[in-house]
Amino acid sequence: MGRIPPRQLSQAGPDHEHPAATGRWAMLAVLCCSLLLVAMDATILNVALPSLIDHMDPSPMQQLWIVDLYGLVLGGLLITCGAIGDRYGRKRLFVAGFVLFGAASVVAAMAHSPAQLIAGRALLGVGGAMVMPSTLSLIRNIFTDDHERTQAIGIWASVAGAGAAIGPLVGGHLVEAFGWSAAFWLNVPVVVVTVTAAIWLLPEYRAPQIGSLDWFSAMLSVLGIVALAWGIKHVAKGNPAALDLVILVAAVLLLGLFAYRQLRSPDPLLDVRLFRNRAFTAAALATLLAMLAIGAALFLISLWLQYIHGYTPSEAGLRTVPAAIATLLGSLSTPWLLRRVGVRFLMGFGLGALAVGFIVLAAIPTTTYPLVALILVCLGIGDGVAITTAAAVLVSAVPPERAGMAGAVEETNYELGIGLGVALLGSIHGRLFVSHMTELPLSGEQLDTARGSVGGAAYVADQVGGATGAQVLEIAQHAYDSALTTTSWISAGLVGAVAVLTVVLVPRGFTATSAH
Incomplete structure (x- = not known):
């Protein structure tokens, strides 16, 4: 396949040339490959955390930062990176970001302390922030046909959602076979291949701007x-x-x-006037809450599978596969559904399915894996439908020269949702867990460690052994389940409220192309 000259997509407007159909889908494959890694890294450490705790002994606060700093840094930089890509070239930003992502993976993989690992995760977030706005904005520029673009966005969303969902599966197998650092070494060869393909295949695009970056x-x-x-x-x-x-x-x-x-500003980083469009605002909220829900659920359920039910990392990862499959099916079916039932219904349905998943998790006191699999299916379908519908609305609501803004809004809410899911709901769960860790037959440092997290309780129980260790583990398991029940009710309430709000905000008859 020949290289697509950068000038072909260098300016916005209806008369510029576009790559042939085969070239467009090859470009989408390159963009989705990078997106898969960035999305996986948001959740890949969920099952690696117990191994990390054993190896590095991070504090409870360090554990949360190791897991969610990546998403928070990424989310914080996406608006800026989207604006940089619009001005200086989306392909250029994409390639530079993915190279940094590979370098940061090496830093994280070679970490010998929690501080170094946290620094590596922060650098991964910077690299991911440079990559992600370019993926959705380039899709907006490459695919000008409404039908094709909706299909491409469906594939993009399925990769984003499935990547977050299969992170625990891939991480589990790698951790079990090679140790926790393998979760980062995996990125390096994929980065090399993808950067090479991106340089050869992807077109450059810079939107005409009237001012320099603020x-x-x-x-x-x-x-x-x-x-x-x-x-x-x-x-x-x-x-x-x-x-x-x-x-x-x-x-x-x-x-x-x-x-x-x-x-x-005459040339803003983010045109906040876009939020006057009620459907645009609803789509942004739907993305944030969908990813907040799925990010928290995968984090808490992965720990539940390992610490409460004693699965190995790979076994725990395998048991999260229903979420990945359901996300994939939900995302890929959404373009077809959008042409038949519309944005309003689909956005409410997607968020409603997420709320139902949490209600089931909260309402049934004795949680077995078959029930968890059903919950994961509800969460996956809801996430796939909500994210794909929201992405289609956000991208269609802006002109081509503002595609970077739409991509930044979508992906800021996507990554910030995952990070806040762990930070907000993970912290609430942690607080509830501590409140239930009473009457422990321990004292001193062992008591503090056991009450700090379920991982700490499992570590102390293993050290103490015997009847005392078994009692500590039993109390911790009950505390974790009780905290998970309350956290699930809170999650269901949040997602349900936003589901109602999005249905109210989206006008009747609104379609993903009605902004054109």
């Missing part, structure tokens, strides 16, 4: 999003310090100032 606004968006995540994370833990509340207030002020500057 770096002050970029700083406001990054600091505001990261501060918001930090504040939510620490407030959700209970008994927040005064500094945590100050940071949360500062986040609101920073994001408010960012929005004010964007309204006054």
